[in-house]
Amino acid sequence: MSDSVGAAVAVHDTHTGYERLGFVRTYIFSTDHKMIGRQFLFLGLFMLVVGGFLAMLIRWELGWPQTPVPGFGWLFKDTEGVIPPEAYNMLFTMHATLMIFFVVMPIMVGCFGNFLIPLMIGARDMAFPKLNMLSFWTGAVGGVIMLAAFFVPGGAAASGWTAYAPLSAVTEYTGVDWGQNLWCISLFVLGISSLMGAINYITTVINMRAPGMTLFRLPLVIWSLFITAILLLFALPVLTSAVVMLLFDRLLGTHWFLPKGGGEPLLWQHLFWFFGHPEVYILVLPAMGVTSEVLSTFSRKPIFGYRAMAYSMIAIAFLSWIVWGHHMFVSGMNPMIGMSFMLSTMVIAVPSAIKTFNWLGTLWGGSIRFKTPMLHALGFVSTFVIGGLSGIWMANTPVDIFIHDTYFIVAHFHYVVAGIIFAMFASVTYWFPKMFGRVMNEMLGKIHFVLTFIFFNLTFFPMHILGLGGMMRRIYDPTQYEFLQALQPINHFMSISALLLGASQIFFIANFFWSLFAGKKAEDNPWKANTLEWSAPSPPPHGNWAGSPPTVHRGPYEYSSPEVEEDYFPQNRPHPALTGAGSSARVGGH
Amino acid sequence: MATETRILEELGETKDLLDDVGGVPPRWPRGEEDDRSPFRDSERGYPSRNAKLGMAMFLGVETMFFAGLIAAFLYLRLNASEWPPASQPRLPVFVTGINTLLLLASGFTMWRVQGPAARQDSGRPARGLGMTFLLGTVFLVVQGYEWARLVRFGLTFSSGSYGATFYTLIGLHGLHVLGALTWLAALQLAAKKKRLAPHHPRVFLCAMYWYFVVALWPVLYGLVYLV
Ligand code: HEM
Ligand SMILES: [Cu+2]
Numbered sequence: 001m002s003d004s005v006g007a008a009v010a011v012h013d014t015h016t017g018y019e020r021l022g023f024v025r026t027y028i029f030s031t032d033h034k035m036i037g038r039q040f041l042f043l044g045l046f047m048l049v050v051g052g053f054l055a056m057l058i059r060w061e062l063g064w065p066q067t068p069v070p071g072f073g074w075l076f077k078d079t080e081g082v083i084p085p086e087a088y089n090m091l092f093t094m095h096a097t098l099m100i101f102f103v104v105m106p107i108m109v110g111c112f113g114n115f116l117i118p119l120m121i122g123a124r125d126m127a128f129p130k131l132n133m134l135s136f137w138t139g140a141v142g143g144v145i146m147l148a149a150f151f152v153p154g155g156a157a158a159s160g161w162t163a164y165a166p167l168s169a170v171t172e173y174t175g176v177d178w179g180q181n182l183w184c185i186s187l188f189v190l191g192i193s194s195l196m197g198a199i200n201y202i203t204t205v206i207n208m209r210a211p212g213m214t215l216f217r218l219p220l221v222i223w224s225l226f227i228t229a230i231l232l233l234f235a236l237p238v239l240t241s242a243v244v245m246l247l248f249d250r251l252l253g254t255h256w257f258l259p260k261g262g263g264e265p266l267l268w269q270h271l272f273w274f275f276g277h278p279e280v281y282i283l284v285l286p287a288m289g290v291t292s293e294v295l296s297t298f299s300r301k302p303i304f305g306y307r308a309m310a311y312s313m314i315a316i317a318f319l320s321w322i323v324w325g326h327h328m329f330v331s332g333m334n335p336m337i338g339m340s341f342m343l344s345t346m347v348i349a350v351p352s353a354i355k356t357f358n359w360l361g362t363l364w365g366g367s368i369r370f371k372t373p374m375l376h377a378l379g380f381v382s383t384f385v386i387g388g389l390s391g392i393w394m395a396n397t398p399v400d401i402f403i404h405d406t407y408f409i410v411a412h413f414h415y416v417v418a419g420i421i422f423a424m425f426a427s428v429t430y431w432f433p434k435m436f437g438r439v440m441n442e443m444l445g446k447i448h449f450v451l452t453f454i455f456f457n458l459t460f461f462p463m464h465i466l467g468l469g470g471m472m473r474r475i476y477d478p479t480q481y482e483f484l485q486a487l488q489p490i491n492h493f494m495s496i497s498a499l500l501l502g503a504s505q506i507f508f509i510a511n512f513f514w515s516l517f518a519g520k521k522a523e524d525n526p527w528k529a530n531t532l533e534w535s536a537p538s539p540p541p542h543g544n545w546a547g548s549p550p551t552v553h554r555g556p557y558e559y560s561s562p563e564v565e566e567d568y569f570p571q572n573r574p575h576p577a578l579t580g581a582g583s584s585a586r587v588g589g590h
Numbered sequence: 591m592a593t594e595t596r597i598l599e600e601l602g603e604t605k606d607l608l609d610d611v612g613g614v615p616p617r618w619p620r621g622e623e624d625d626r627s628p629f630r631d632s633e634r635g636y637p638s639r640n641a642k643l644g645m646a647m648f649l650g651v652e653t654m655f656f657a658g659l660i661a662a663f664l665y666l667r668l669n670a671s672e673w674p675p676a677s678q679p680r681l682p683v684f685v686t687g688i689n690t691l692l693l694l695a696s697g698f699t700m701w702r703v704q705g706p707a708a709r710q711d712s713g714r715p716a717r718g719l720g721m722t723f724l725l726g727t728v729f730l731v732v733q734g735y736e737w738a739r740l741v742r743f744g745l746t747f748s749s750g751s752y753g754a755t756f757y758t759l760i761g762l763h764g765l766h767v768l769g770a771l772t773w774l775a776a777l778q779l780a781a782k783k784k785r786l787a788p789h790h791p792r793v794f795l796c797a798m799y800w801y802f803v804v805a806l807w808p809v810l811y812g813l814v815y816l817v
Contacts, residue, residue, distance in 0.1 A: 128640065200644070203647070206643060237654035245758065248758060253748030254751075254758065256754055256755075262666065262752065270665070
């Protein structure tokens with residue numbers, strides 16, 4: 001506990017001021033940022049199972065078109081177990097919607113944002129704890145609404161996660177009535193939840209940092225969450241306004257997106273992608289932040305180019321506002337505008353590449369420890385590189401006009417968005433000891449990583465080939481097209497890989513729950529890391545630090561510092577020369 | 591605890607508010623302050639207050655929400671061959687102009703309640719709040735009356751993009767005014783009961799929101815009615 005000195009300068013020097021609360025206020029309506037973080041984690045993991053199941057059904061249909069689904073035929077009674085085309089549309093729509101809005105956002109932003117921000121900046125809680133609780137429960141209601149859509153007549157939304165009008169605006173076009181309305185309502189509600197979270201994050205990061213925690217001493221994951229929150233703040237309301245208009249078109253008979261009353265279908269695309277592109281960075285920035293933490297800790301080296309990392313995230317955030325048109329190259333836009341969207345999109349590769357090279361620079365010459373979180377972080381870096389490279393390629397209008405709406409696009413975004421699951425597993429395995437006070441099993445963790453990494457690539461890499469071969473995305477049965485029949489063996493192979501990828505997750509689920517109840521008790525700082533959360537007990541109590549909250553003396557990445565004997569130097573530990581504990585210090589050389 | 595109370599006094603905060611905003615912002619040790627940070631509340635060395643900052647961001651959200659609607663409106667309008675369509679009723683420019691002045695006046699009365707001038711005398715804010723509330727209500731009633739007339743003339747949600755944009759934009763602003771009025775009413779009750787000072791954070795926050803709905807209106811009026 002010698003780490004938490006610095007009481008002299010702290011304001012809260014008497015007691016933490018948190019009394020013991022009953023079951024409901026501890027586990028259900030909790031205002032403790034850590035409990036809210038865990039709630040988001042469980043929400044996200046549950047949705048991951050649902051969304052993953054939908055993906056398996058999609059792959060079944062593509063691999064073995066129009067054959068009854070083994071084991072789940074009862075879901076499609078009318079067609080004797082075969083997935084009907086309308087249901088297929090619903091499956092891919094809801095798969096993407098759930099994965100983006102109810103898995104990656106709740107876990108990477110909701111869970112880790114909540115859990116980490118106060119702990120890593122040395123605060124006792126969020127700036128607005130009650131708002132925080134409200135944010136989770138609003139989000140949960142949004143999730144229930146989204147799932148309820150499966151059970152209304154006509155089924156859930158079936159117009160793609162991008163909900164292009166007029167397909168999404170006219171019930172007759174998809175046959176989906178209330179399913180699409182609930183989709184709009186759910187995203188509206190979820191938007192409110194995310195915005196409450198974003199306001200909380202920004203206020204907390206700006207106002208609640210511990211003494212000494214300057215902006216450029218913030219861990220990069222906090223930088224990433226901070227910038228993510230700013231993106232949310234300014235991008236999400238535009239989606240909210242768009243779903244309101246769509247809902248009005250559907251329910252009140254307005255004509256925002258319907259040509260017959262003077263509306264414009266393309267308007268939806270502009271609004272959606274004005275949100276949509278920042279959204280993909282909302283998803284990926286926290287993953288990048290986590291990766292920076294993990295790579296530095298397990299290389300026992302300072303992160304390479306700390307400031308460049310922070311500035312490149314800021315640059316990404318700015319640029320992501322002016323690139324949305326790259327999703328609309330085939331919409332018939334003015335070629336001059338298309339050209340400027342193409343250029344701005346290519347520019348965004350620069351800060352992304354800066355980050356990648358800095359990660360490589362961090363690894364270079366480090367004494368790397370291949371623990372499970374590290375493996376997953378490396379997995380994220382490698383999938384991100386592949387997805388980023390295909391992105392630059394597609395950003396060229398002439399290329400994109402050829403491959404737009406093919407499986408090449410599907411390959412691209414799975415490498416970047418689905419690749420985030422590696423960052424997610426990295427964060428869960430890295431912070432599990434702090435979250436639940438127990439250590440996860442390394443052996444199971446490694447098996448899970450290796451299988452996931454292999455089957456991930458076997459599932460998604462061939463999509464590039466299919467896309468270039470002309471296979472369109474969102475088709476029900478590729479064998480109906482003569483020119484695709486030769487490619488069917490690839491589809492078959494990918495579907496088998498996908499099923500195995502799904503099955504590999506059993507190792508994670510087993511490891512997670514086994515460790516939760518029976519794992520080895522964790523020390524306070526099992527990875528010998530520098531950031532402040534490791535100076536609190538595992539798991540931290542309500543209020544985080546039993547004594548006074550820490551004071552910060554240096555940046556977060558002082559690994560293998562020549563100034564101390566150990567290979568880490570926690571942010572809250574005063575310099576040995578200052579405290580007189582000179583025995584463990586190697587000062588005086590300069 | 592003594593330090594906490596002192597800081598509270600310096601900040602003009604009250605304890606009950608603090609329960610909602612997570613406690614006193616930490617004080618930074620001398621020499622370690624982040625001078626480069628643009629987020630400092632200057633002289634006193636405390637970060638700007640949580641509630642104020644949170645409110646400012648919420649207004650940012652609202653701005654983007656309306657920016658989306660306004661952009662969509664302009665997109666449709668600029669692509670339309672005739673605007674307003676020949677067969678559709680015209681909007682009541684004059685009455686709404688007067689109404690605009692009323693709403694602006696309510697912004698002024700709010701500013702009288704809690705703006706810089708109000709900080710000098712410690713008069714109770716309840717009366718000024720009442721005036722603001724009254725002006726806001728009149729604005730909303732006139733809007734509702736004009737709406738009813740337009741509907742009678744045949745302009746509805748479903749009369750093409752002209753009707754759709756009009757009712758959506760103006761209606762959503764009206765809903766925001768309604769929300770702000772509810773808040774004002776609640777605040778006024780509290781101000782009467784607890785004798786809130788004019789610069790109490792609760793008055794301040796409500797005022798920030800009120801200024802937003804007031805400031806948004808001339809933009810909408812200009813774009814939807816005038817041009
Ligand atoms: C190097 C940076 C990147 C570039 C240059 C890039 C470029 C592009 C382009 C041009 C498209 C449109 C292709 C089309 O529909 O024809 C696209 C689609 C997409 N990108 Fe990226 N991208 C980049 C990074 C990312 C990242 C980091 C993510 C997510 C974390 C992402 C997620 C997506 C998604 C989800 C779509 C498809 C959306 C849909 O149509 O459903 N991209 N990207
Ligand atoms: Cu994009």
